[in-house]
Amino acid sequence: MPLHINTPLVHSRALSILSGKSVLLKLDALQPSGSFKLRGVGAVCERFAQQGKSTFVSSSGGNAGIAVAYAGRQLSIPVTVVVPESTTDHAKKLIAQESAKVIVHGSSWMEANALAQSMLEDPSVAFVHPFDDPFMWSGHASMIDEVVAAKAHFDCVVLSVGGGGLLSGVVEGLLRNGLAHIPVVAIETQGADSLARSVSAGHLIELEAITSIATSLGAKKVCANAFELTTKHDIRCHTVSDLEAVNACEQFLIDHRLLVEPACGASLAAVYEHSHDLLADFQAPLVIVCGGATANPMQIQNWKKQLSS
Structure with missing residues (x-):
């Protein structure tokens, strides 16, 4: 038996009403360690x-x-x-x-x-x-295997990007399930956006420093595979602010009774704050709720006060 569990796949009524789309959530925040990792x-x-x-x-x-x-x-x-x-x-x-x-x-x-x-x-x-680590990416790909096994319909995958391991795993999962046509919407927070900046520059770059509070996204340079995938797969990079990520964490806790950290809130903010433009081409987004056990409610509130001032 693997150390990870098969996590729930649920339809989000709250996010579906908000966005006007049929939003699926892959709840990897419920892994025993608290994240997809x-x-x-x-x-x-x-x-x-x-x-x-x-x-x-x-x-x-x-x-x-x-x-x-x-x-x-x-x-x-x-x-x-x-x-x-x-x-x-x-x-x-x-x-x-x-x-x-x-x-x-x-x-x-x-x-x-x-x-x-x-x-x-x-x-x-x-x-x-x-x-x-390619072997690690193959393990992460199992979340797409589970979604496909559930016979779920989705037309894009929304996920957060830090070092690029989740992105690499999700794309591998799509490929090995015959879903190479499914786009990936890759979200980073401003100040931890090494993939978006690399794509914009046309080559892999390293950030001078991480200035985002989403420290779990704090790789100054994504892995080479993640950048290379942007040249082979339909990957749409986007950044959100720290405040948008924190607000998404707070609202997600209200809507789904599940606490996640800003690194995960970044991808949720794509739906809460930007679904009207970022997801305009899609009707059935699959959002990877990657989790994060490292935040707590008091910290979320402190971040919100700090970022709102």
Whole structure:
């Protein structure tokens, strides 16, 4: 049995009325680790366990680290996660709650990742990348397998982009289910929009810094595969503001009784704030509610006050 679960696929009455479309939600916020990350991370960790690896090391802004920590605990393998200074105290607590060691280093994920990479001298130690691993993408693709198995009708996929692992997995899932014609609407927050800026520039770029509060989207450069996919698949990039993402989190909690973080709120904001133009070509969007266990209601309110001032 895989470490992830088959998550609910539900029709959102609230978002459908608001947008005038038939909106489906893939609720991966309900994964045991709190986000979609467990799909690919779990598959990678299980493979490393089968190879005899005795320790997992990862770098993460939050959700991938929680997923690795959860997988390690389930597999009885010790885990160390290096997180940047921008990672919330709540996220660090959740990683430690899974019996993993947490090291804080650097102002961004890339700096945290550099330290994690330096900890791999022992061949028994396995590095679990938070988003750039083809085997991981194949695990993430299972969410599309589940939607197709449910015989659901959808004409686009709306998702958030951080490092590009979710995007890579969803496109793989579409391809292996004969749905190469289905567009993907890729949402980032302003200040964490490395994919949109790369597409605009025509080449892969690295942001100077992450200025968005959506720290789970805080990869200064997306993986090369995600950028390459924009040249092969119908991927429509769009950015939303931090405030729009936070407002979407708040309204989603009211509408669906499910708390998500701004990284997930970004894709929800595409429907709450921009469905009239961004989704004008579609009638049945599938929104990946990727989750995020790292936010709490008080933090959402504090962000909203901060961004509204």
